[in-house]
Amino acid sequence: MDQDLSAPGILTSRMDEAIGWARKYSLFPYPFVTACCGMEFMSVSCSHYDVDRFGAAFPRFSPRQADVLMVVGTISHKIAPVLRRIYEQMAGPKWVVAFGVCTCTGGFYDNYATVQGIDTILPVDLYIPGCPPRPETVLEGLMLLQKKIQAQGRNA
Amino acid sequence: MSESHETVPQAALKARVAELKASGCNMLVDLTCVDFLGFGAGTKNASPAPEGRRYKLVYRLMELDTATGAVKRRVTLDSWVEEQPPVSVMSLFPNADWLEREVWDMFGVTFADRPNMKRILMYPEFVGHPLRKDYPIKKRQPLIGPADGPARERMTAADLRPRLIE
Known part of the structure; x- marks a missing residue:
């Protein structure tokens, strides 16, 4: 490695840094949308807030092609096995976003029907609270997730 | 538009619904149930439930002018549920199928003279x-995951921002 790599036009980086950089701007979300938070998710996706600026605009409706599982809305016990199966079908590396307070803790649905936080059935990477979260909150969360992806398992 | 309300004995329920249908009520808007267990206990309010009756069925019918879309009449029909299951009105209004299944699923009031009585909202x-009213308010029956989720403390100001788990 005694080559001079400082010549103009050459950029040196660590491999995992480069992969992290590429991955964080190429997120393919799977929108698991079950409830009213979906409206905010649509708002984030559309031109006014434009999630495409973060390279995360293109939803994949097949879990096999997605790498971010966006769980958007209340998860009932009835649908919980479906959600876990979707998660298991996704290829790694994959991340899970709990979008809205229902997915974070169950929200005010502390009742017979509702899962009290999807972290009881899935590993969650990012919690976005709010009922529903403002699009700005979602974008802040997305940037946190990008930070985590960039770090590639090292502390962000 | 006219509105009316009547209480009929359970045995006369289906006949009354048929009568209303014949007189022009062309929509069964809703069919639901009320559980009067412990109603008014500890208060001055006496329970309206007759001795030994616990559930009240409520049928809401509507007369809709299909030419103009105007609502001409609304009828509320209720009935205290007796020992025998009430007779299904599915043969009069097909949408009673899902409504009766919902009443059974949520309240356990079953209906006679109909097929396919199974859960509609909850899982089998x-x-x-x-x-x-006597279903334990904290009882959970998850299909996967822990029977009772982690204890959720009250939210703090820190929970109002997105949080990343490293």
Whole structure:
């Protein structure tokens, strides 16, 4: 490695840094949308807030092609096995976003029907609270997730 | 538009619905149930439920002018549920199928003279009827995951921002 790599036009980086950089701007979300938070998710996706600026605009409706599982809305016990199966079908590396307070803790649905936080059935990477979260909150969360992806398992 | 309300004995329920249908009520808007268990206990309010009756069925019918879309009449029909199951009105209004299944799923009031009585909202593995007043309010029956989720403390200001789990 005694080559001079400082010549103009050459950029040196660590491999995992480069992969992290590429991955964080190429997120393919799977929108698991079950409830009213979906409206905010649509708002984030559309031109006014434009999630495409973060390279995360293109939803994949097949879990096999997605790498971010966006769980958007209340998860009932009835649908919980479906959600876990979707998660298991996704290829790694994959991340899970709990979008809205229902997915974070169950929200005010502390009742017979509702899962009290999807972290009881899935590993969650990012919690976005709010009922529903403002699009700005979602974008802040997305940037946190990008930070985590960039770090590639090292502390962000 | 006229509105009316009547209480009929359970045995006369289906005949009355048929009568209303014949007189022009062309929509069964809703069919639901009320559980009067412990109604008014500890208060001055006496329960309206007759001795030994616990559930009240409520049928809401509507006369809709199909040419103009105007509502001409609304009728509320209710009935205290007796020992025998009430007779299904599915043969008069096909949408009673889902409504009766919902009443059974949530309250456990079953209906006679109809097929396919099974859960509609809850999953088949669910035991009991969750909207009954004696269904334990904290009882959980998850299909996967822990029976009772992690204890959720009150939210703090820190929970109002997105949080990343490293």
